[in-house]
Amino acid sequence: MFVVSFFAIGGAIKSWGYILRVHEKRKQRLKSCAYVLILANLLTIVIEWISKIIPSPFKYILGIACILIGVVFVSLLETEPSKNVFKSEIKCPELYRKSLMLLILFTFTISGISGLMFQVINPSHLNIKNTVSWHGALSYALIILLLYILPPKVRRYHFLHLGFIMIIAAFISFLFREMGKAEFLVLGMLISAALGIFDLFLWSVLxxxxxxxxxxSLALGIIITMKVLGGLFGELLGITVSSVGLDKAYITVIALCGVCISLFLLPQLNSVLILLLKDHPYLAYYNNDSGSNVVSLDLNAAIVDNLLTERECEVFHLLLQGKSNREIAETMFISENTVKTHVKNIFRKYKVSSRMELVNAVLNKTS
Structure with a gap:
């Protein structure tokens, strides 16, 4: 029965991904993800609270009622894709595969850390677990709401670092302090808020x-699977550590290793995603020399005539970031002569003779 339930939940999330793709404009998807995460979390709190005050038979009735209400809302959805929604005309399969692979590794690592946290830290205060669950869900929703109401120009990238700081603080506190109920409550809220930051990042980028x-649907299925497997791996690791009776220091070291892996993956994930996505709020756009923000131009808007090959797509993006031929060669792991050949082909196809003329041509095409 549990297998059927989880299969149905996975199918529902995949369906949501399809709706997100065909009915929502790209700039609205972060808001849509925030809506879904906040409302789903608040609905979970309400249902959990109601289920504690009603007899067991009515709990099943409540569950069936929620499913039927969901079916009604699904029937009201539009079946035809919106004409105003962005549709990619240029495919960069190599960039997409690399981005998806890094996102999978990042998702698995973060989910593993969360599974370890809730398996190791929560059992130490089982008597207030329900209170922590309620406050944690509230902090989860509030941090997502904060990220939602921030102006579009405000980059959310540094909130990812804040999430890691919260996780590190949680494990270090668990290591060095015998926590009371109030401290443990704050700890649970920190953990849940960090997970809210990462969840909004994951779903909006995806x-x-x-x-x-x-x-x-395949991409969504893989990410969902990695979230489940990562959480399961973290919980099994926590159970193993607890059963062996290892000291808290070992648990903290394991968790911090996971954080280090995630921090190692994050800049790589960011550098690949900025080649694929246009000006996503969770990504950081920096100039290598000054560290200042640079303008991001959308590949699909710029190359509407499908002029470039897959490799030229990647070189094109790096050119617009102001990288030299040597830097492009190092980034793409190809020779500098190969880069020069790609650049010449791009110039020829755009009928320009310099990078400045190329930028002007792109700006004219996107304006």
Whole structure:
């Protein structure tokens, strides 16, 4: 029965991904993801609270009622894709595959850390677990609401670092302090808020990446699987550590290793995603020399005539970031002569003779 339930939940999330892709504009997808995460979390709190005050038979009735209400809302959805929604005309399969692979590794690592946290830290205060669950869900929703109401120009990238700081603080506090109920409550809220930051990052980025996917349901299915497997791996690791009776220091070291892996993956994930996505709020755009923000131009808007090959797509993006031929060669792991050949082909196809003329041509085409 549990297998059927989880299969149905996975199917529902994949369906949501399809709707996100065909009915929502790219700039609205972060808001849509925030809506879904906040409302789903608040609905979970309400249902959990109601289920504690009603007899057991009515709990099943409540569950069936929620399913029927969901079916009604699904029937009201539009079946035809919106004409105003961005549709990718240029496919960069190599960039997409690399982005998806890094996102999978990042998702698995973060889910593993969360599974370890809740398996090791929560059992130490089982008597207030329900209170922590309620406050944690509230902090989860509030941090997502904060990220939602921030102006579009405000980059959310540094909130990811804040999430890691919260996780590190939680494990270090668990290591060095015998926590009371109030401290443990704050700890649970910190952990849940950090997970809210990462969840909004994951789903909003994945929502934009679906434009480049031939099979969007497959990409969603893989990410969902990695979230489940990562959480399960973390919980099993926590159970093993607890059963062996290892000291808290070992648990903290294991968790911090996971954080280090995630921090190692994050800049790589960011550098690949900025080649694929246009100006996503969770990504950081920096100039290598000054560290200042640079303008991001959308590949699909710029190359509407499908002029460039897959490799030229990647070189094109790096050119617009102001990278030299040597830097492009190092980034793409190809020779500098190969880069020069790609650059010449791009100039020829755009009928320009310099990088400045190329930028002007792109700006004229996108304006």
């Amino acid at each position: 929502g934009d990446m679906l434009d480049y996917a031939d099979k969007s």
